[in-house]
Amino acid sequence: MSGDATPPTAHQHVTWHQARAIAHAAAPLLPARAVPVTEALGCPLAADLTAPADLPHYASSAMDGWAVAGTGPWRLGADPGRSLATELQAGDAVPILTGGAVPAGTTAVLRSEHGRIDDLAGTGDRKTAVLVDVGPAPVPPNAHIRPAGEEAAAGDVLIAAGEVLTPAHIALAAVVGADTLTVRPTPTVAALLTGDEVITSGLPAAGQVRDAFGPQLPAVVNLLGGLTTAVDRLPDDRDSVTAALSAATADVVITTGGTGRSRADHVRSGLIDLGAELIIDGIDVRPGHPAVLARLPGGGPLVVALPGNPLAAMLTLLTLAQPVLAGLLGRPRPGSVLARSAVDLPPGRATRLVPARRVSGTDGVTPCGHYGAGMLRGLADADVVLVVPPRGLVAWREAEAVALPWTRQHVDAGWPGVTASRTPGTPDGGTLKHSPTPDGPETCGDGPAPVKPVVRVEGPRI
Numbered sequence: 001m002s003g004d005a006t007p008p009t010a011h012q013h014v015t016w017h018q019a020r021a022i023a024h025a026a027a028p029l030l031p032a033r034a035v036p037v038t039e040a041l042g043c044p045l046a047a048d049l050t051a052p053a054d055l056p057h058y059a060s061s062a063m064d065g066w067a068v069a070g071t072g073p074w075r076l077g078a079d080p081g082r083s084l085a086t087e088l089q090a091g092d093a094v095p096i097l098t099g100g101a102v103p104a105g106t107t108a109v110l111r112s113e114h115g116r117i118d119d120l121a122g123t124g125d126r127k128t129a130v131l132v133d134v135g136p137a138p139v140p141p142n143a144h145i146r147p148a149g150e151e152a153a154a155g156d157v158l159i160a161a162g163e164v165l166t167p168a169h170i171a172l173a174a175v176v177g178a179d180t181l182t183v184r185p186t187p188t189v190a191a192l193l194t195g196d197e198v199i200t201s202g203l204p205a206a207g208q209v210r211d212a213f214g215p216q217l218p219a220v221v222n223l224l225g226g227l228t229t230a231v232d233r234l235p236d237d238r239d240s241v242t243a244a245l246s247a248a249t250a251d252v253v254i255t256t257g258g259t260g261r262s263r264a265d266h267v268r269s270g271l272i273d274l275g276a277e278l279i280i281d282g283i284d285v286r287p288g289h290p291a292v293l294a295r296l297p298g299g300g301p302l303v304v305a306l307p308g309n310p311l312a313a314m315l316t317l318l319t320l321a322q323p324v325l326a327g328l329l330g331r332p333r334p335g336s337v338l339a340r341s342a343v344d345l346p347p348g349r350a351t352r353l354v355p356a357r358r359v360s361g362t363d364g365v366t367p368c369g370h371y372g373a374g375m376l377r378g379l380a381d382a383d384v385v386l387v388v389p390p391r392g393l394v395a396w397r398e399a400e401a402v403a404l405p406w407t408r409q410h411v412d413a414g415w416p417g418v419t420a421s422r423t424p425g426t427p428d429g430g431t432l433k434h435s436p437t438p439d440g441p442e443t444c445g446d447g448p449a450p451v452k453p454v455v456r457v458e459g460p461r462i
C-alpha cells in the first residue's frame with residue numbers, strides 16, 4: 001500500500017488500557033534460540049541443561065601432595081603428570097597436583113604438608129625415595145580425592161528450563177562443556193531517532209533541541225527487558241526514514257519523532273510505504289496521542305513509534321514499548337500501581353498520564369508540575385505516573401498509576417525511606433499488593449476520604 005491514509009485495519013482512538021493490551025497481544029513470545037554461552041547471561045533458559053558426563057568427569061586430587069596406594073611408608077615413583085597411564089600398587093606413591101587425575105589404584109592423597117621424603121631405599125639403579133606420613137593421624141582412605149560424578153551424574157538436570165541465567169549458571173554450563181545454551185532471547189531493539197533539529201552535544205541554538213533520548217533510551221529498554229543493539233539518527237526525510245525502517249533487523253524498532261502529519265513527519269508514511277501493518281494508529285491519551293504501533297511486512301520487526309515531545313515519548317514507552325517487550329519475553333501484561341492522589345484532578349477529554357511524586361509524611365502522591373508534553377522536569381521528579389481517567393480523580397481515593405521503570409524496584413520494595421518494620425497503611429508505610437485486574441480501580445466517587453492513605457502495587461510485574 002502507498003499514500004498517507006491510515007489503513008482501515010489499524011486500531012484508532014483506542015484507550016490507554018486497550019493500547020497496552022493490544023501491544024502485549026501483538027508481541028508473542030520470541031522463539032527459543034541457541035546462543036553462545038558467553039551471550040546467555042540474563043536470558044531465561046528454554047530447555048533443561050543436563051550433565052553430558054559425570055561432573056567431575058574424572059577422579060582428581062583436592063590437594064598438592066602424593067597419590068598413595070595402601071598404607072605407608074610408600075615407594076615414591078616418578079611424577080605421572082596428568083596421565084592416567086600409571087596404575088599404583090599397594091605401597092606406591094606418586095606426586096600429584098591439585099586437580100590432577102588420580103592414577104588407578106590410588107587409595108588416598110597425602111597432602112604435601114603431611115609427607116616427608118626419607119633416605120633412598122635400595123641400591124644402585126633400584127634406589128627409591130621413601131615417602132613417610134607425618135600428618136597428625138594416618139591418612140584415611142579416600143582422603144582428598146574428588147571422585148568422578150561427585151557433583152553430578154551424567155544426565156542430571158543442572159539448570160532447569162525457565163531459570164534466568166546468572167554468572168554462576170554460565171560458569172556451571174561452561175565447566176560441563178556447553179558451547180551454546182538454548183534460551184529465550186532478550187528482545188533486541190533498534191532505535192531510530194528522527195529530527196533535523198536534534199543535536200547531540202553542546203547548547204542548542206534557537207530552533208535546535210538537544211537529543212533527550214539517545215543518552216538514556218538504551219538504559220530504559222534494558223530496564224524493560226530488552227537490549228538496544230543500534231541507535232541511529234535520521235533527518236526528517238521520507239526516503240531516509242523508509243530506508244532505515246526497512247533495513248532494521250532487531251525484534252523491535254523504536255522511533256522517536258515524526259509521528260505527526262506535517263510535511264516533516266515521515267514515520268507513519270514510511271511505514272505505509274513499506275506495507276507495514278498499522279496495529280495502533282493513535283491513542284486516546286495525553287500525552288502520546290499520535291503514537292503508532294506497527295509490524296513491518298514479512299514477519300518483520302514490531303515498530304513502536306514514539307512522539308517527539310520528550311515527556312510524550314517517555315510515557316509512550318510505558319504505553320507501548322513496555323507491553324511489547326513483556327510479550328516478547330513471555331511475561332504477563334504489565335500491571336499498574338495503585339496510589340492516592342493528594343489533590344483532586346479535574347475531568348478532561350482523554351486519559352492523562354501525569355507524573356506524580358510522593359507527598360512527604362503520607363502515602364499520597366501529587367502531580368509534579370512541569371508535565372507539559374515537551375517537558376521533562378516533572379518526570380525527573382516523579383515516583384509514579386498517575387493514570388487519570390477522563391472523569392478525573394477525587395483526592396485520596398485509590399487511583400491507578402504506573403511505576404516508572406527506574407522506580408519500580410523502590411515501589412516493589414516499599415517506598416524509599418519506608419522501613420520493613422513500619423506497619424503497612426501508616427503514614428510512610430506502604431502496602432504493596434498485586435491485583436489481577438490490570439484495568440484499574442474505580443477512581444471517582446463521593447465517599448469520605450480514607451484516614452490513612454495507602455499505596456499498593458497491582459497487577460503482574462514486568
Ligand SMILES: Nc1nc2c(c(=O)[nH]1)N[C@H]1C(S)=C(S)[C@@H](COP(=O)(O)OP(=O)(O)OC[C@H]3O[C@@H](n4cnc5c(N)ncnc54)[C@H](O)[C@@H]3O)O[C@H]1N2
Binds near residue numbers: 193258373
Ligand atoms: N497540527 C497538529 N500539530 C501537532 C499535533 C496535532 O495533533 N496536530 N500533535 C502534537 C503532539 S501532541 C505531538 S506529541 C507532536 C508529535 O510530534 P512528532 O512525533 O511528529 O515529533 P516531532 O514533530 O518530530 O517533534 C515534536 C517535538 O519534539 C522534539 N523532539 C523530537 N526529537 C527529539 C529528541 N530526540 N530530543 C528532544 N526533543 C525532541 C522536537 O524538536 C519537537 O519540539 O505533534 C504536535 N503537533
Ligand code: MOO
Binds near residue numbers: 287289290307373374
Ligand atoms: O500527544 Mo503529544 O504526545 O501530547 O505530546
